[in-house]
Structure formats: C-alpha cells, structure tokens
Amino acid sequence: MTPHAGAAGRIDRRSFIALSAAALALPGSLRAAPAYPTKPVRIVVPYGPGGIADVTMRLVADQLSKKFNQQFFIENRPGAGGVVGIQAALSAPPDGYTMMMIGGGLCIAKALFKHLPYDIEKDIQPVSTTASYGLVIVSKTGSKYQTIKDVVAAAKAKPGSLNVGTINAGSTQNLSAELFRIRAGIDVAIVPYKTTPELASAVLRGDVDVAFEYFAGLQSPIVNKQVTVLATTGETRATNLPDVPTVMEAGVPDYDVTSWNGLGVHAGTPAELVALLHNAIDEALKSDRVQTFSKKAGMDAKGMAPAAMKTLIKSDVATWTEVIQKAGIKKR
Structure with missing residues (x-):
C-alpha cells in the first residue's frame, strides 16, 4: 500500500510549487552542492x-x-x-x-x-x-661580511666593489637582489649564474661576496656551516631560522620579498x-x-x-x- 499524507500533513500542488520556488531562492551555499569530482x-x-x-x-x-x-x-x-x-x-x-x-x-x-x-x-x-x-642572504663563513650592515657599509664605502650572486637574470632571486640594491641605496655588481649549484660554488670560492637564494637550494652548505645566513627576506622571521633577522630588521626599509x-x-x-x-x-x-x-x-x-x-x-x-x-x- 502506498503511504499517503493525512489532512494535517497533506501538501497540495500550490504549496509544493511555493516551497520549490523558495528552495531555488536560497543562496548557493545553502543548496545542495553539485556532485564533484566524478572523475580524476x-x-x-x-x-x-x-x-x-x-x-x-x-x-x-x-x-x-x-x-x-x-x-x-x-x-x-x-x-x-x-x-x-x-x-x-x-x-x-x-x-x-x-x-x-x-x-x-x-x-x-x-x-x-x-x-x-x-x-x-x-x-x-x-x-x-x-x-x-622568503629567500636567504648568505656569505661564506669567516668572511668579513657577517651582517647586512657590513654589506651595506662596504658597498657605500666603495661603490661597485661588491659582487652579489643570484641565479638567472629575471628570476625571483635576481630581482630580489636588485630590489635590495634599490632599497639600500647602494651600488653593487649583481652576477647571475645558470644554476643554484654554480651559485653555491661561487660563494664558497669567494667569487661573490653574498648570494640570494631559497633556503632549500642552499640547505646543505647552511647546515654544514659553510655559509652564514645574514638575513631572510620576508616581512617576518623564518620559522626554521628564528635567530636570523629579516632584511628590514637589519636596517633596510620597505624590503619584503x-x-x-x-x-x-x-x-x-x-x-x-x-x-x-x-x-x-x-x-x-x-x-x-x-x-x-x-x-x-x-x-x-x-x-x-x-x-x-x-x-x-x-x-x-x-x-x-x-x-x-x-x-x-x-x-x-
């Protein structure tokens, strides 16, 4: 036997249409979401x-x-x-x-x-x-550049004398170094390398004084204390390098990469x-x-x-x- 509504529970055609219209008027977030995903x-x-x-x-x-x-x-x-x-x-x-x-x-x-x-x-x-x-700015461990202030002071004392290493021109690393130069008001030579390993080798040889790169790219020389992290480039300190100051904390204003x-x-x-x-x-x-x-x-x-x-x-x-x-x- 097919169940049916009694007088108190009966919904006539006019009420059903009204309820349907009300449902369609609900915000999308309250209606049933479409089935997704049904394939990869x-x-x-x-x-x-x-x-x-x-x-x-x-x-x-x-x-x-x-x-x-x-x-x-x-x-x-x-x-x-x-x-x-x-x-x-x-x-x-x-x-x-x-x-x-x-x-x-x-x-x-x-x-x-x-x-x-x-x-x-x-x-x-x-x-x-x-x-x-963010990125890290590093120098070879034991070099005379142990802080960002050291780098800025040396660059201002002898414009164009410092070499700053990055990877390819136009990369985030390369443009981050350009932004650093602009915000710090210094004149340095920005030297792009094709790959991160080439850049790391240049730092360790002393071919460049400092380098801009992501932590992951320089993780090995950082962990092995072959390079010193002078600063990180974000607005706040990196969670994995809590003792390292940001570039802004080190005295370069309006710098956040x-x-x-x-x-x-x-x-x-x-x-x-x-x-x-x-x-x-x-x-x-x-x-x-x-x-x-x-x-x-x-x-x-x-x-x-x-x-x-x-x-x-x-x-x-x-x-x-x-x-x-x-x-x-x-x-x-």
Missing part, C-alpha cells in the same frame, strides 16, 4: 618533477585524493619558464577538472615580458596558496567549485605530512582566500614592474 582531476605543474614545489603539490594532491575519494594527479608540463604548462591548463574547460600551479614567478613574467599568451590577472582564478617562503606557490583554475570556473576546492586545499595543508615537509624546506604551508590572492597578485606585479624599470632591465 588534473593538476598541471609547469615545471619538471622533483623540485620543492612539485613535491609539495604531490603531497597536496594525495590529501585531496583521499578527501574526495577520487584521483587528483600531477601532470608536469615544463617549458618556456612555465608558459607551456599554464597554456595547457588554460586550454581545458573551466569546469574544475584541470587545476594549475601558480606562483610569484607568474607575476614576474607579467612584469618582464611584453607579450604572454595569457594574463594571470584575467585568465586565472586563484583558489588557494599552498606555501610561502616573500615568494609563494598556489593553485588556480581557469577563470569562469563556478564559484561553488572554487570555494569547495579552496576549503579542501586549506584542510590538506594542515596535514602532518605537508607541514613536516614544508617546515624542513623552510616554507610556511598555509592557504589564502581567493580574493586575498587576487590582491597579492596585483601587488606582486606592481612591485616587480617597479624593480624592472628602476634596474633598467629591458622587457623581453
């Missing part, structure tokens, strides 16, 4: 496998796979400084099934290149940061999916595996809301545009 989700990393950022993304992808009981997999698409991978991700539909690793390097690219096949501020919807990290990585999707992806992914990534970043790895690598694994990321991207583009112009670097 691709995360495009625009660099080769094995790097710190790549490993971080793999750890996050693993956590997301467990949460959604669906595979989130990494696809490495290196080439042209990240352009190839971002293009590949943006060629997919804005349906949340293709994500892409984004970061401060894309902001530098917008400031440095005349023509790119995409606009980070218009074509990419940020979802969440995954990690932020904090790099970051994160995840984004194609602009136009439904807002509900962006919110769902953001919350899931934020939860994944709190896992013990991600936190342990990040701290060892000198990174702070923490999410940031999409709206705040848009502000961060805009600010970074403006900062690096100013540095490139003041440093006299020609746009490519």
Whole structure:
C-alpha cells in the first residue's frame, strides 16, 4: 500500500510549487552542492618533477585524493619558464577538472615580458596558496661580511666593489637582489649564474661576496656551516631560522620579498567549485605530512582566500614592474 499524507500533513500542488520556488531562492551555499569530482582531476605543474614545489603539490594532491575519494594527479608540463604548462591548463574547460600551479614567478613574467599568451590577472582564478617562503642572504663563513650592515657599509664605502650572486637574470632571486640594491641605496655588481649549484660554488670560492637564494637550494652548505645566513627576506622571521633577522630588521626599509606557490583554475570556473576546492586545499595543508615537509624546506604551508590572492597578485606585479624599470632591465 502506498503511504499517503493525512489532512494535517497533506501538501497540495500550490504549496509544493511555493516551497520549490523558495528552495531555488536560497543562496548557493545553502543548496545542495553539485556532485564533484566524478572523475580524476588534473593538476598541471609547469615545471619538471622533483623540485620543492612539485613535491609539495604531490603531497597536496594525495590529501585531496583521499578527501574526495577520487584521483587528483600531477601532470608536469615544463617549458618556456612555465608558459607551456599554464597554456595547457588554460586550454581545458573551466569546469574544475584541470587545476594549475601558480606562483610569484607568474607575476614576474607579467612584469618582464611584453607579450604572454595569457594574463594571470584575467585568465586565472586563484583558489588557494599552498606555501610561502622568503629567500636567504648568505656569505661564506669567516668572511668579513657577517651582517647586512657590513654589506651595506662596504658597498657605500666603495661603490661597485661588491659582487652579489643570484641565479638567472629575471628570476625571483635576481630581482630580489636588485630590489635590495634599490632599497639600500647602494651600488653593487649583481652576477647571475645558470644554476643554484654554480651559485653555491661561487660563494664558497669567494667569487661573490653574498648570494640570494631559497633556503632549500642552499640547505646543505647552511647546515654544514659553510655559509652564514645574514638575513631572510620576508616581512617576518623564518620559522626554521628564528635567530636570523629579516632584511628590514637589519636596517633596510620597505624590503619584503616573500615568494609563494598556489593553485588556480581557469577563470569562469563556478564559484561553488572554487570555494569547495579552496576549503579542501586549506584542510590538506594542515596535514602532518605537508607541514613536516614544508617546515624542513623552510616554507610556511598555509592557504589564502581567493580574493586575498587576487590582491597579492596585483601587488606582486606592481612591485616587480617597479624593480624592472628602476634596474633598467629591458622587457623581453
């Protein structure tokens, strides 16, 4: 026998229509979320496998796979400084099934290149940061440059005499050194090397007086006390180097270089999916595996809301545009 409502519980056709209309009028956050994901989700990393950022993304992808009981997999698409991978991700539909690793390097690219096949501020919807990290400024242990004040004083006493090492021209490390030169008001020779190992060797040989690089890249000589960390470049002290002052604490005003990585999707992806992914990534970043790895690598694994990321991207583009112009670097 089919159950039926009594007089007190009966809902007539007119009431049903009214209730349905009311349900449709509810905010999206109160209605049932669309089923997602119903198939594997691709995360495009625009660099080769094995790097710190790549490993971080793999750890996050693993956590997301467990949460959604669906595979989130990494696809490495290196080439042209990240352009190839971002293009590949943006060629997919804005349906949340293709994500892409984004970061401060894309902001530098917008400031440095005349023509790119995409606009980070218009074509990419940020979802969440995954990690932020400053650089370290190091000198050879035992050298006469043991503080940032030593470096600035020597540079002012004899302009152009100091050699500052970085990796390739236009990299975050290279532009961070240019910004240091500008903010400190000093004249130094900035020497770019092709790779981090070459840069490390140059410091140890004494070919350069100081060097700008990420902690992970110089972790071995730092741990083995072959180099001394003079300062970190972020706004606050690095959690893995709590006794090392920031550049601003060392006396250089208005200097903050904090790099970051994160995840984004194609602009136009439904807002509900962006919110769902953001919350899931934020939860994944709190896992013990991600936190342990990040701290060892000198990174702070923490999410940031999409709206705040848009502000961060805009600010970074403006900062690096100013540095490139003041440093006299020609746009490519």
